[in-house]
Structures are given as C-alpha cells and as structure tokens.
Amino acid sequence: MADLMNGAVVVTGGSRGIGASISIELAKLGFHVACLSRSGDLPDASALDDAASKRLTGVRCDITDSASVHEVFSGLSKKLGQPIVGLVNNAGVHLQGPSATFALADYERVMTTNATSVLLMSQAAYPHLRESGSALIVNIGSFYDKLGVKGNLAYCASKAAVGAMSRCLAVEWARDGIRVVNIAPGYIETDLNREELNEGALQAFLKKRIPAGGPGKTEDIGRLAAMLFQLPRSFLTGETLYVDGGQGMAL
Template sequence: MPEINGTVIVTGGSRGIGASISTELAGAGLHVACLSRSGELPDLQGLDEAAQRRVRAMRCDITDADSVQAAFAAVPEMFGKPVVGLVNNAGIHLQGASATFPIADFERVMTTNATSVLLASQAAYPYLCESGSSLIVNIGSFYDKLGVKGNAAYCASKAAVGAISRCLAVEWARNGIRVLNIAPGYIETDLNREELNGEALQAFLKKRIPAGGPGQAADIGRLVAMLFQLPGRFLTGETLYVDGGQGMAL
C-alpha cells in the first residue's frame, strides 16, 4: 500500500464500528479526529505509541449545524495536517410498528442518520477540496435494500445515505473528492455483543448468514482503512455491501 498522510474526521468515532475505523486509520498512518457527543477517545490499547498520538477526540453533536461547523473548523489545526477524508459513521436505530411509530422519532432517525451525512460533508467540503485528492466514506446499512418489519425509519435513513453518496460522488468528482458508501450487515460490537450472543438470535444468524454469523467491527474498520490507501480516482459513488452474503441469499 502507498504511504498516506493527512487527517480523517470520523463521526461517532468513540465506540462501536466508529472506534474500529478510527484505530485502523491511525494504524495505517493517518491522523484521526474522533467526533462524538461524549468527546471520548476510543480504546487505543491495540495501537503503538506513535499511532496513539495520531488520534484525538472532540465533542460534537452531528445533528447541530453550529456544533459541526465549529468542530470541523478546529480540525486542521489539531495536527497541522491537511484534511484528506471524512467518515460519516454516527447514527441511531429506533424501531417500532409503522402504523404507530411516532413521527418525531422518524424525524430523529432521519436527521441523525441521513441529514447529518450531508451536513458533515458540506462542512468538510472546502477542506477536502484543498487537499486535491480526498475521500468521504459513509456508513450505511444493508437494510437500505430490504423491507424489515418495524424498521421503516432506519431503512429509509440508510437508503438516503446511499442516495446522498451517489449524488455527492457525481457533483464533487471534479474537485478530487471520491464518495463511497459501506453497507454493513449484522456486525458485533461492544454496543450489541450481549444481544447478538443471545441464544435465539445467534442461532438465527448462523442459519441466515451464508458466512456463518455476524461480522466484527474490525471487518469494517479494515475496509475503510484499505479504501484510504487504494490508489486511483475512479472508484466512487458505489455502495459496498459487507453482510456475509445475507442481503443476497435466498
């Protein structure tokens, strides 16, 4: 892989998939600004001291335009490195019967999962243009192409992430900005480990997922890090499904 340098902003970077993305990027040589509401660092124990110094945390509410603008404006001075990437990872999952699902909850999911992607991308845009060659990776879901009971809000929000990714890829290609959407399936993290290891769900997933069970957060983190190391400018606008084959299996 070629040598890489610069700063990547990761939203929701303190826990779960975002934490894995942040540490994998730092391990690959990039500087990482981890944005989250808590403002906490992810677990860095698996990184050497040099890589740990390449990760810093910042408090940010990705649903609030002023908070996003302030955080992104501070990032270039954080390491003194150009901003070469953005990973829109932050999100929430609320579910319930569509006939009675509160519209306020639907709007909250759409704002957190989809509107924030455009908001953060707009905030990052001038910095990404300056670098001349940059990448936005959005974290969607394989639910974007499925009909899942009780998940109208989540499915809609993740379908919107894919649509936003395609539109930005087309509009911003001439600015040297590529945009990709990663759509994970069931991924085990520190946030859902207990639920996924429940006997009934574990048995279902082993049967339903061709790969034999859920993926790991590191599967997503390593893929994101790899995408930032790939040379070339022609891979853009695509959705990469990382679901162990579940979304296509009969």
C-alpha cells in the first residue's frame, strides 16, 4: 500500500461537490490528486494542512472531448511527479423533462457527459493504470440507475450505463491489475443543491422518504471512495455500492 499511496489519482469534476470531497479525502491519505474541471479550479482545501494542500493540482479539461482528455494524460504523470494509480469518474450533468418532448440534444449531452466520458477517461488512463500493476477506477453513478423516475429518462439511462460499463471494464481489465467499482449515491447535499434540498416541502419529503432521515453529505461519498483506495489488490471489483440512506430499497 505504501507504493500506491505515493501515486496520483485523477478526479473529474474535482473542484466542487462530491468530486471536491473525494479529492480532499485522497489528499489526506497522501495521494497526489489531479482535480479535473472545465475551469481548472482547485477545491476548497482550507481544512487541509499545507502538505496535503500541496498534493492537490487543478487541471483544466473538457472530459467530453477526446483530444482534450488525451492531451491532459500525455503529460500528467510528469506534471504530478507521480505514477497514475487511480481514476475517479465523477463529473456529470443532470437535465430533466418530459420524455415525450425531451430534446435529443439534451439527451445526448447527458449521455455524453455522464457515460461516454467514463469510457474516454478510462481509455486514456488505461496505459498508466496497467503499468502501475495495482490500480483502481471509481465511477460515480446514482441510485437512479435502478429506478423509474418521471422526467429523468436521460439521467437514469446514463447512470445505468455507468454501472454496466463498470462491470464490463472490471471483467476485461482484471488481468491487468485494474479494479473498477461503481459508487451509486442517493440524495447528497452539496453547495450546488443545498438551498433546494432545504426548501420546506422537499426537505420534509426527503426526511420522510429516506430511512436514514434525510440527504447524505459529500463526505459520505468522499470517505468511501478514499477507503476503496486503501484496499490495493482487493478482490472487490465490478460491484455497485449504493449509498442512499436506504431509500432505493424502502417501500
């Protein structure tokens, strides 16, 4: 594990929300973290000490563009000064609307951002991960992958695709020492949705609907993702881990 901890992990959407929490938790463990986003901004690292903060690197990248993705990976290991031992496919978009009139352009945007990018990133990372000998890809799906949700055809389909891709890559790349695990969150409070989730009617609904008593925190996902990276050469691969406070199974 000491060798793994000396490596670098690439996190998409690493500047805010769940991606920021994952990046921070990995930096705490000693990983060097490339936080990819369109802006190239760093997450708020005020809770980290100076040494951990210096292990975070902001990288500008359009994860839906193959050229942009491959350009980033071409010099990333050298830039970070560490071999790439992990990838977290977290970035995504959520567009909704009635299925009968949902614009094809919006459907394609959701699928490209949430699912196609997972393939692009994984393909670009593959040579680096294979070379490390013990690597991990963590995909961030959603518990919507097993639900039928009105107005969410594209989002549900994209997250179901992430689960299927995780299984396929896990089987195909196991011999290369690469594990793949899909984390499927339920409702998670972030800086982007905090106001909406704490609105009276929705807040009351979620408290009643989620057995755990309400939405989770970004730290719930960040700590789980970081824990998976502490299990090098683990037998765990190809699985979807639901983190939804029991909502997806509750009647």
